[in-house]
Amino acid sequence: MPSPNAVLLLSFVLFSIGAAGVLVRRNVLVMLMSAELMLNAANIVLIAFARHSGTVAGQAFALLVMGFAAAEVAVGLALVVALYRKRDTVNADDLDLLKG
């Protein structure tokens, strides 16, 4: 079994990739995928520490997050599809209706 440090490192790397993806990419679809990546990075940490501490609470929490993530993806993808139909684009820079 890997050490907590290793797991933390992996988690940090995954989270950073996700965060960078959200901040850098302009494609809404990719941004969604990156957000998923960040969630999963957090899940890994939760599971690792649950194992480490010998309780199941962390694992249960991870399961909950996965559920939310699924819901989020469903809603998010639906929005993206609707957005594409309406505006014919998935580029986040084109969507600036809230500009002041």
Added chain:
Amino acid sequence: MTPEHAAAQTLIGAASTPWGLLALAALLPAFGALVNGLNGLLFRRRTGTGFTGTTFVNAVALGSVGLAFLIILAGFVKLLGMPAEARSLHADLWTWFDLGGARVNGGLATMTMKWGYKLDPLSACMGLLVSGAGFLIHLFSTGYMADEQKDGRYWRFMTYLNLFVFSMLNLVLGSNMMMMFLGWEGVGLCSYLLIGFYFEKEFAAVAGKKAFVTNRIGDFGFVLGFALLFMLFGSVDFDTMMGLVRGVSAAPSITILGHTASPTFWFNLAGCCLFLGACGKSAQIPLYVWLPDAMAGPTPVSALIHAATMVTSGLYMIARLNFIFVQAPLASDVVLVVGSLTALVAASMGTAQYDIKKVLAYSTVSQLGFMFMGMGAMSYTAGMFHVFTHAFFKAALFLGSGSVIMACHHEQDMRNMGGLRKAMPITFASMGLATLAINGIFPFSGFFSKDEILWKVFERWYHHGAYDGGAFYLMCWLFGVIGAGFTAFYMTRLIVMTFFGDYRGAGDDPHGLTVPSEAHHDDHGAGHGDGHGDDHGHVHAAADHGHDGLGQDDHGRDSHGHGDHGHGPAEVPWNMWLPVAILAGLAVVGGFLNIPHSLHVLGGEHFSRFMEPLLYQAAAPHGGAHAVPAIEYALMVFANVWALGAMALAWWMYKVDPSWSRPKAFVARFPNLFRWVNAKYYVDEFYEAALIGPCKQLSAQLWAFDTWVVDGMVNGAARATLLWAEASAWFDAHVVDGLVNLVAWVLQQASLASKTLQSGRVHNYAFVMFLGFVAFAVWKLLA
């Protein structure tokens, strides 16, 4: 119910016998009207017989009235079989309404009105007259209204007639004044409907309205009299009032309505109010104007309503309430003077009319005046007796004139008639006899009734050999006598113009007497609409051709072409001449029912004796108590000579010279006199100018007042509020709202700076979040 009431009720109620059939008699015509009316409205057919046809309508209408007549006849026979003091039958149906206690003279009375009928000598005679004459006139109508049987509104006529008989029976058979008022208004309504039967003719509709409204003016008096009587007696039941009247009149003074006065004062007041009601219904001065116009209705209506029955209801009311009038000397004098004036004035108008029905209408007004003279002289049986004889001969005359009019193709102008004697012998004989009766020639019925009235009036002046009655009564008597002379003149003139000479309607008119007639060119039933009407026509003719009032102008004649009728007048069918003949027969012999005491060799005063229990005896009856004065015989002879003289004058003027040169000469000599009489002294015009016009003007002014002042204040308030609102709005927009907008403007300017931060791009926001997170992390790690 007060105890007095109850006591009186037991006193008189005991003498009255319940007889339920009586109610049936009164209600049968209503039933007939209901059946015919609903049938006509819902299942009417244009022509044909059978269930919805003429036969059915006739069966219902005649059957119901005939049956009512038979029932009343049975009641009459029953009454004859009873002792004189107990001759009373009654049928109480239900309590109509009950208003509770009211303060009246002598305490408290319950204002309870019963729906009840009673049959006593007076109402039995009137009931027989109404239903009997009603039946005959229904019969006559089956012939006279033949055109209407074709155009589908015959049922309507018969419904109205039945409704009229119902109302009239309520009036005469009702056991209290409320029932009388029900009938009183009911006959007014039926009269309105029947006068306006040819409603397409504007003048017929107007005449109907005039009749109703004039009657309403009378009703005003009736209602006030009614209320006064209730206040005096605490009841309006005839028997109860009669039972109480002795006690009421014996009181030293009566306080009602916050005013104390002697019983005589109150009786006078009530009597005058009631007489106003009688003036309206019985067409006396000043309310007589509706009756001549009412001739716009079909002739049977004129006979039934405006000669035989309805117009006598005022007389019936006074006879019924004789116990009031006997103790109201002033009111009686008013009745007398109005009656005698009406008798004279209306008779004089009758001498200058050319419309055969108009002549009879004025004659009716005048004869009603005679009846009121009898009432005013407190000789109620004489007045009522004239009601009956007049009903016979005037109904005969009207129906006869109806036959004549029909025979002459709905021509009503006597100038276009003439020579009908040969063509219509039965009608001629009947009308001739009726004329002798109305002229008061011995021994026809009119003599007995009219002479009795004149004698009673004369007796007020001349009494027991002393001329102490005041010249007032002599004057009234003179009016009556002159009126009687006029009567004989115009009736003879009518007969001569109609039945003697040659028929002028077919174009044979050597003397140029005919006038253009509107009746001829629109065949009856086809075009009621376009006839402007005889009424107006004659007024205008009189105004236009006043100087040759006998109508020598025949310029319109040729254009109308009288010849197109093809056949001359002929006798009418049996169902028309039979009623006329029966009525004429009654007019001949009717007088023998009440032979005055002075002529007792011929018979007795059956009618007066029969009525006697209903008359209030203020003092011992003097009839028969003293010897007959010679002057009474002298006056009888004089009356006959006087009437015969007037007849001879008419004969001389219109028969002896067929070109009527003498009347023409008279008119030429006194053109203005003729014009005034022909135009009925311009009374209608006077009313129009003095009452109706101002009333309409006032109404228009009030309407303007309502629009401009009353509503103007409301709208003015609205306008002022609006102005105020505008000012407020300006203030609001510029001052109050200005402050608000200022605040908003400041805020807006401030926000312009910060708004650039809002890029609307998701990445910018995420980046800021990320920076924030980094900053937070750095701060946390460093701390």
Added chain:
Amino acid sequence: MSTMTLLMLAATFLPLAGALALLAVPKENRRAFEVGSVLVMLASFLMSVPFWFQGLAMAKDMDKVQWAWSVDWIPSLGVKFHVGMDGISLILWLLTTFIGPVAAACSWGNIEERFKEYYVWLLVLQTSMLGVFIVQDMFVFYVFWEIMLVPMYFLIGIWGGPQKLYAAIKLFLYTLAGSVLMLVAILAIYFLQHKTNGSYDFSIASFQAMAPVITQQGHTFQILLALAFFIGFAIKVPMFPFHTWLPDAHVQAPTAGSVILAGILLKMGTYGFLRFMLPIVPSATKELMPWLIALSLIGIIYGALVAMIQKDMKKLVAYSSVSHLGLCMLGMFAFNPNAMKGALFQMVNHGISTPGLFLAVSVVYERRHTRMIADYGGLSKTMPVYATIFMILTMSSIGLPGLNGFIGEFAILAGTFQTWPWAAVVATSGIILGAAYMLWMFQRVMFGPINTVNAEMADLSTREILVFAPLIAACFWLGLYPKPLMTLMEAPAAKLVEQVSPGFHDAQRLAEAQAKAAALGMKGMAAPAHQAQGQETPAAPDAPAHGEAPAHGAAPEAGHGVAPAAPEHGGR
């Protein structure tokens, strides 16, 4: 809560429930609204019928509020939802349920757009009017009173004639101004009540119980109070000179609006007078009496004269309402039991014949879209059934004996004649004018030559006949046998008179006893007159032998006893 109370509430709120149900129906479904609203109104009417019989069964107790039920609404203000009816409320409540189906059914022919809203508003209006008559709490009364205006406003404002907005706003604002004055009076009494006995109570009974206290207040206060009530209700009646909204509202309103306006809404004003002004401020009202009578008389004559000149049939009928209600007010202000009953009766009469006349006008309006008298003439020829019905309604309106109008007019005149003879004389002359203008209109519309346009008008359809049928039947029924209605109003009228003139009935009983004694004296029985005048002498020993025992024996205490009344009731 008894079954009857439940039924009363159900009948009152059924139209509202019906309105809610109709909201769910698609708006294209015209027939559903027409039939549905009539059915709801009819059901409400049928539910109200038992009250007629029960009211008759306990007619003697109808001066008190029956079928009462109450629940707290706003306890801190003393507001209760308090319902119940006495005789007066019952009569008007029944009139409302009776007119309801007629109003709904008469709309079928003349409402051509926005059916859904129309029938919903009509039903809401019905509930609010019924509510006014059953509530026994001032606050709730005022709520219903104001709610009533809203549906009426929309009925006139949306489905009315060319000047509908003007008329609707005028109606709303004018009557609102009146009700606000009334509210001021209500509040004044409410606070006075608090000052007097420390309670906050809006119940009508407690307001009426304030009458003696109000009588002791300052003169100006009383007069102002009476005037506030007077103006509030006079606008609603409407009395001269507050009547000008009425012709406008009537002319512009759709038929059902006119029917309800004439049939029920105007009765609200008279109801207000009976329920509030007379019992609550009796002494001030009595003081104003000559003025009120004068205004009533002016209303009678003025309304009749102005009606005569009208060219628009609806306007004519509207002004005739002013005249008729003047008569009604005269009866009310004459303060006499007969006239009071007559006024109550006249309210019902007017609620039957005037809606009938408006319906009659609308029949020809639907056919020709004009109400000008001059456009018609000779209609009797083509429309005999219509002419007959119109004639009956006209006759009812001008008071022909045998029809309902006569009974009311007669009772008012007979009663007024006892207290104000000259007023009765003037009012009687107004009735002549009534005959003149109604018959003149009838003559110009129904008689005379007919032109080609009018010759093609169809007579009444079966539906129209059915709409008229209940009104005609009521005209004859009340005219020929008014006794039940009279019985129902007996006790409340007596109570009202007693409230206004305390001691009236005692005096009446005394007079009765005197009359009895006098009659006994007349019959030669031993009943000295002084004995009947309330003096403390023992009853005559021989009295029972004559079967007069109750009256005779009780005569000495006639001043405050109820016994003398007993034989009177038995005697009827």
